[in-house]
Amino acid sequence: MRYWLSFFLVIIVGAIAVIGIAGFQGGKSRKPPIEIFPDMDRQPKIRPQTGSSFFSDGKASRVALLGTIARGSHYLDTPLVTGQLTGSTNFVDVMPLAITAKLLARGRERYQISCLPCHGALADGNGITKKYGMAVVANLHDKRIVTQTDGELFKTITHGKNLMGGYGANIAIEDRWAIIAHLRTLQLARLGILADVPLDRRAGLK
Amino acid sequence: MSDIFPRWTNKLPLRLLLGVLIVGSVATAGVTYYFTPKYTRVGYQPIQPVPFPHSVHADQLGLDCRYCHNGVEQSWYSNLPSANTCMNCHNQVLSADPRLALVRDSFQTGQPISWVQIHKTPDYVYFNHSVHVNRGVSCVHCHGPVDKMDEVYHAKSLSMSFCLDCHRDPASKIRPPEEVYNLNWVPPENFAKDKGAKFVHDWKVNASQNCSACHR
Numbered sequence: 497m498r499y500w501l502s503f504f505l506v507i508i509v510g511a512i513a514v515i516g517i518a519g520f521q522g523g524k525s526r527k528p529p530i531e532i533f534p535d536m537d538r539q540p541k542i543r544p545q546t547g548s549s550f551f552s553d554g555k556a557s558r559v560a561l562l563g564t565i566a567r568g569s570h571y572l573d574t575p576l577v578t579g580q581l582t583g584s585t586n587f588v589d590v591m592p593l594a595i596t597a598k599l600l601a602r603g604r605e606r607y608q609i610s611c612l613p614c615h616g617a618l619a620d621g622n623g624i625t626k627k628y629g630m631a632v633v634a635n636l637h638d639k640r641i642v643t644q645t646d647g648e649l650f651k652t653i654t655h656g657k658n659l660m661g662g663y664g665a666n667i668a669i670e671d672r673w674a675i676i677a678h679l680r681t682l683q684l685a686r687l688g689i690l691a692d693v694p695l696d697r698r699a700g701l702k
Numbered sequence: 703m704s705d706i707f708p709r710w711t712n713k714l715p716l717r718l719l720l721g722v723l724i725v726g727s728v729a730t731a732g733v734t735y736y737f738t739p740k741y742t743r744v745g746y747q748p749i750q751p752v753p754f755p756h757s758v759h760a761d762q763l764g765l766d767c768r769y770c771h772n773g774v775e776q777s778w779y780s781n782l783p784s785a786n787t788c789m790n791c792h793n794q795v796l797s798a799d800p801r802l803a804l805v806r807d808s809f810q811t812g813q814p815i816s817w818v819q820i821h822k823t824p825d826y827v828y829f830n831h832s833v834h835v836n837r838g839v840s841c842v843h844c845h846g847p848v849d850k851m852d853e854v855y856h857a858k859s860l861s862m863s864f865c866l867d868c869h870r871d872p873a874s875k876i877r878p879p880e881e882v883y884n885l886n887w888v889p890p891e892n893f894a895k896d897k898g899a900k901f902v903h904d905w906k907v908n909a910s911q912n913c914s915a916c917h918r
Binding site for chain 2 (some may be wrong): 521530535665
């Protein structure tokens with residue numbers, strides 16, 4: 497009997513010690529996970545967020561060299577890509593994409609992702625960031641902005657302007673135009689007058 | 703002359719067997735509990751160079767995940783934002799805060815912030831974000847409630863059985879595409895049975911269980 501008791505005692509103390517040191521599943525830990533059988537988990541290939549000792553700046557994801565163009569990227573000097581007439585710095589008046597319901601829906605979605613935090617859902621400059629100390633956010637219903645050409649808006653989105661950062665790196669070219677299309681519908685909605693409403697719908701208005 | 707084998711040795715084989723059985727099952731229990739990604743990975747919460755809180759940005763400010771992780775719909779990889787993206791706001795908000803010193807440096811020099819990667823599948827696994835998020839699989843399935851986290855931690859095991867549990871039965875996990883980025887979406891009753899199964903059928907969702915889907 498004594499042997500059994502001490503035997504169980506050893507097992508229980510051992511188990512408590514292991515749990516005490518190793519904790520439970522799901523416990524927070526600052527240390528990287530142990531890879532118990534590290535098979536071929538980490539291979540000497542370059543993945544995003546890994547560094548490279550080959551290049552002196554340590555970056556594995558290389559920035560395109562000056563004067564080179566990544567495969568598949570837009571590079572032509574066309575209104576679609578620059579918002580300007582080919583070979584000049586004059587902005588295009590009207591966007592180069594056809595306006596379709598699909599484009600408008602896409603523009604609305606993209607606007608809500610990228611612009612809404614600052615400019616607000618109605619583009620009146622009352623986004624949530626205003627509450628946290630972003631004092632200067634443009635009201636996109638200002639006459640100055642409503643009368644801007646599509647090309648100029650495109651440039652603002654791509655490269656930013658004054659205190660607004662550029663979104664060229666975050667938003668694809670077609671999506672930038674789609675956002676402009678949506679912005680125009682927001683502006684139009686505010687400028688609308690009774691004559692814009694089809695006759696058979698006017699009855700429902702106050 | 704005394705016996706070579708005293709009486710108690712009669713019971714020795716039985717006792718040894720019992721002892722080995724007990725030690726064996728305790729050890730097996732320990733190994734199944736500890737030698738699994740559910741223990742080794744879940745809860746990993748490294749100290750990041752900048753104490754960036756998702757809870758403030760995604761929940762309190764309501765930023766969409768794609769404001770920062772803007773490549774997640776097109777690419778296998780969900781990019782981390784560059785310092786430019788942070789500076790869109792932080793050139794006005796907390797513009798002199800010491801916690802953001804690294805962000806300002808990175809914005810000036812172009813040298814990226816060295817965020818510590820938390821979720822890392824082994825290099826022999828092929829994973830793709832875009833196939834999942836474009837087909838109604840939300841971030842919350844694989845990353846947990848990131849929008850509530852002050853510091854991101856590894857919330858799910860991301861083991862092979864975790865992936866397969868869903869690939870065997872996507873209908874119960876899938877949701878309408880417009881709710882993928884809304885981590886707090888709760889499926890209405892019977893959603894999986896009616897709508898989920900319909901999505902899987904209509905969109906021809908094919909969550910492959912072939913080894914070659916994930917090990918190419």
